[in-house]
Structure formats: C-alpha cells, structure tokens
Amino acid sequence: MKITEIQKTIEDAEMIVIGIGAELRADKIIPYDSEEIKAYYEKLGMKQYQHVLEEAKDKEDFAYLRELYYAYYIQTQKISTIYDSLAKVLEGKNYFIITSNTDDLIYSSSLDAARIVAPCGTRRLFQCSKGCSKNLYPAKELILAKLEEFELTGDMSRIRCGKCKEELIFNIREKENPANYVEEGYLSQWGNYTKWLQGTLNKRFLALELGEGFEQPSLFHWPFERIVYFNQKAKLVRVHNKLSQIGEELKERATSVPISAIEFLG
Structure with a gap:
C-alpha cells in the first residue's frame, strides 16, 4: 500500500x-556518505568531509564533526x-x-x-551542556565557523558556551540526561x-x-x-x-x- x-x-x-x-x-533518507553532501562541501571549498566520514566510524571527535557537517547541510539546503x-x-x-x-x-x-x-528537540539550536542557563543559541553560524576553523587548521575542539565555557550541545532531549533538555x-x-x-x-x-x-x-x-x-x-x-x-x-x-x-x- x-x-x-x-x-x-x-x-x-x-x-x-x-x-x-x-x-x-x-540518515535513512539521506545517508551520511551521499554524493549530494560530498558535492555540496566540494562546492564550498571544504575538502575534509570524506576524511571525517572515514574516521568517524571509531573516533569520537570525528563523529562529532560528522554531525556538524550533516546538520549544516540539512539546515542550509532545500532538499527534495x-x-x-x-x-x-x-x-x-x-x-x-x-x-x-x-x-x-x-x-x-x-x-x-x-x-x-x-x-x-532540534539541531537548529544549541544549549549549554551543563545547563548554566536556559539560553538557546542559533546553531547554523556557529557550526559554519567551527567547520571553517577545522578545514583551515585541523582544530577539533568543541563549540563552547559563551557564559561558562562548557561545551554547547544540540537542543535535543537525550535519553541519558533528559533533565538537561531546555x-x-x-x-x-x-x-x-x-x-x-x-x-x-x-x-x-x-x-x-x-x-x-x-x-x-x-x-x-x-x-x-x-x-x-x-x-x-x-x-x-x-x-x-x-x-x-x-x-x-x-x-x-x-x-x-x-x-x-x-x-x-x-
């Protein structure tokens, strides 16, 4: 049917x-390794996406970057x-x-x-991982800045909260810590x-x-x-x-x- x-x-x-x-x-509709995503980043002059995909299988820092690349692609495209x-x-x-x-x-x-x-929740917003406030931060520009930094310097540090300097995470209800969800x-x-x-x-x-x-x-x-x-x-x-x-x-x-x-x- x-x-x-x-x-x-x-x-x-x-x-x-x-x-x-x-x-x-x-990820069931558009796989991480889809040619459309690879072509998108090639067009932007970003060359590291394929490398990130390969390393993300068993390395946490690369898995983090993969999610940033993926989220930015979805947030910036009208995808049929x-x-x-x-x-x-x-x-x-x-x-x-x-x-x-x-x-x-x-x-x-x-x-x-x-x-x-x-x-x-949503990946269009960030929140503080430690809950220092209920503030929510638009994610798109922060993600782009991080990806550009990584592409240029290889820096794999996390995006940080401007108030307490702890990691910013996506505004998502996590099973492991639902009480932290804003x-x-x-x-x-x-x-x-x-x-x-x-x-x-x-x-x-x-x-x-x-x-x-x-x-x-x-x-x-x-x-x-x-x-x-x-x-x-x-x-x-x-x-x-x-x-x-x-x-x-x-x-x-x-x-x-x-x-x-x-x-x-x-």
Whole structure:
C-alpha cells in the first residue's frame, strides 16, 4: 500500500494529524556518505568531509564533526525528499505534524513549518551542556565557523558556551540526561499543536502514524489511539515495517500498513 491509496480517506478528513518517527530519520533518507553532501562541501571549498566520514566510524571527535557537517547541510539546503510527497498529498488540508525526530530534515521540505512541532528537540539550536542557563543559541553560524576553523587548521575542539565555557550541545532531549533538555525551544509550538488538537472533537479526523514503532509511545502513539477511540468520526492509519499492529477496540476504524514509512511515501 502507498499513501496515494488512502487518498480518499485523506480527502474526506476535515483535520489530519501526522506522527513521524524513526523510520523517517534523516540518515535513512539521506545517508551520511551521499554524493549530494560530498558535492555540496566540494562546492564550498571544504575538502575534509570524506576524511571525517572515514574516521568517524571509531573516533569520537570525528563523529562529532560528522554531525556538524550533516546538520549544516540539512539546515542550509532545500532538499527534495519523500517529505515533499507527503506535502503534495496534504495540499489544501488542515493538518498538523508531530515528529519525534531531531534532525530537522522535515523543515527542508515544502511542508508548512508553522504546522510542525518537534518536542524532542532540534539541531537548529544549541544549549549549554551543563545547563548554566536556559539560553538557546542559533546553531547554523556557529557550526559554519567551527567547520571553517577545522578545514583551515585541523582544530577539533568543541563549540563552547559563551557564559561558562562548557561545551554547547544540540537542543535535543537525550535519553541519558533528559533533565538537561531546555524545553523552551519547542513549547510555543507545542501550545499551537495542543490548541489545534482541541478543535478535532466531532470532526472527520485522520491520525496518520508514520514509522514510529514504539520508540516514543507517549508522544503520539498512545495519544492518537485515545483520540480515535473517543471520536467516532476519527480514523487511524498506522505505518511501520514491524510494529503496525492495531488493538481490537480500534480495528473497525483503523488500518495497519506493515511496510516501512519510506516505502509508503515513496
């Protein structure tokens, strides 16, 4: 089954919420070693990306640099991917997207950024690794400065906090230290999302779950089920290569699609 095969379900829905999970992570759509990324840095006059990729397999400092190169590429390019296939299907619809991914590739697509919330964080912002403040810092220019320094001098030092001189890290909720996550980066958009959800009551509503599995079930896996259970006009489509199962209580208004989200959108 492809997304085009549920076109009528999409057309009939007055409101559509889409949950996007790990099957649609950026590195599964655009590999680190893609020729497009290599060509991009060659065009910028940066020659070290291939070397960084090779060394990143077993060296932490190079793995750090690889993430900077990758994040900068995504943040500076309008990249045509399967997210644009989703945007085409949703054109003209009242939709909102919640993603558990933190790579920001979705923002490089033609989807409306004002209709996307990423509660687990973003690589477009930095925060202090030690939490000396709740400040968030735009990442793009800081990343570029670090990459240019590395290309010129070979300096592999980390980007530092201007207040306390500890390392700046991406504004992402880490499983190892979730309490350190500065939530202010997404809370405003989260408010927009929850307000939008309040308007779904008694509407013809579609919840489309793409590739989440069970990595972050409290984010939208369980919430989608609750919404569909209580709204008799709602439907659920769950897409995942291995974990697309639907509970008995929802089977009459839910569809399991046991393929990867990439294949579904492709």
